[in-house]
Amino acid sequence: MTTSREIRLLTPADAPVFRDIRLDGLRQNPHAFLATFELENAMPISRFEERTLTSSVFGAFVDGELLGVAGYRQQDGVKESHKAILWGMYVRPKGRNRGLGQDLIEAIVAHASGSIEQLKLVVTSGNEPAHRLYRRLGFSEYGREIRALKHDGRYFDDILMVRFLAAG
Numbered sequence: 001m002t003t004s005r006e007i008r009l010l011t012p013a014d015a016p017v018f019r020d021i022r023l024d025g026l027r028q029n030p031h032a033f034l035a036t037f038e039l040e041n042a043m044p045i046s047r048f049e050e051r052t053l054t055s056s057v058f059g060a061f062v063d064g065e066l067l068g069v070a071g072y073r074q075q076d077g078v079k080e081s082h083k084a085i086l087w088g089m090y091v092r093p094k095g096r097n098r099g100l101g102q103d104l105i106e107a108i109v110a111h112a113s114g115s116i117e118q119l120k121l122v123v124t125s126g127n128e129p130a131h132r133l134y135r136r137l138g139f140s141e142y143g144r145e146i147r148a149l150k151h152d153g154r155y156f157d158d159i160l161m162v163r164f165l166a167a168g
């Protein structure tokens with residue numbers, strides 16, 4: 001059976017499915033994200049609509065179902081606008097290990113190239129699947145924040161990574 005696969009930018013009209021997958025990620029992988037399920041579950045839908053406008057958020061759809069998301073946001077400020085932060089990378093468990101994570105990053109790189117020179121991200125130490133994905137796709141480590149997060153009494157280090165893109 002053939003499956004249809006599409007990577008595209010989300011719009012405010014996608015807010016309900018975006019909210020659903022985002023909350024799924026926060027619930028399933030609480031240590032992978034800075035935000036918490038409780039915080040975002042309490043947010044009105046308008047906050048998710050807004051995010052599709054203040055960031056470029058890509059969705060990976062398989063047979064019309066949103067199975068993965070990742071976004072990037074250009075940094076504020078004249079002297080930092082050549083950089084962007086990649087955030088919110090999440091693929092539902094049933095969509096993993098078939099290249100959706102890679103496709104999402106490649107879509108972001110293609111969209112950002114020309115206007116953004118550095119794509120930066122943060123990955124929690126010990127999150128090997130994500131760390132491997134980023135290394136494989138050309139991100140390199142430039143720093144580490146020790147005990148960056150404290151959750152349920154446990155500390156987590158943040159690994160800071162960057163990929164340099166072709167300048168416009």
Ligand SMILES: CC(C)(COP(=O)(O)OP(=O)(O)OC[C@H]1O[C@@H](n2cnc3c(N)ncnc32)[C@H](O)[C@@H]1OP(=O)(O)O)[C@@H](O)C(=O)NCCC(=O)NCCS
Nearest residue numbers: 029032089090091096097098099100101102123129130132
């Ligand atoms: C990290 C994450 C986004 C990766 O998503 P994914 O869609 O599984 O990523 P990919 O499929 O592109 O790559 C994953 C693996 O599948 C393999 N793969 C890709 N396509 C494949 C295929 N067609 N057949 C078999 N394996 C395949 C890749 O080589 C990779 O292998 P590796 O882990 O041994 O290096 C996902 O695991 C996730 O959402 N994790 C929880 C949230 C999280 O940690 N987010 C990151 C926060 S920084």
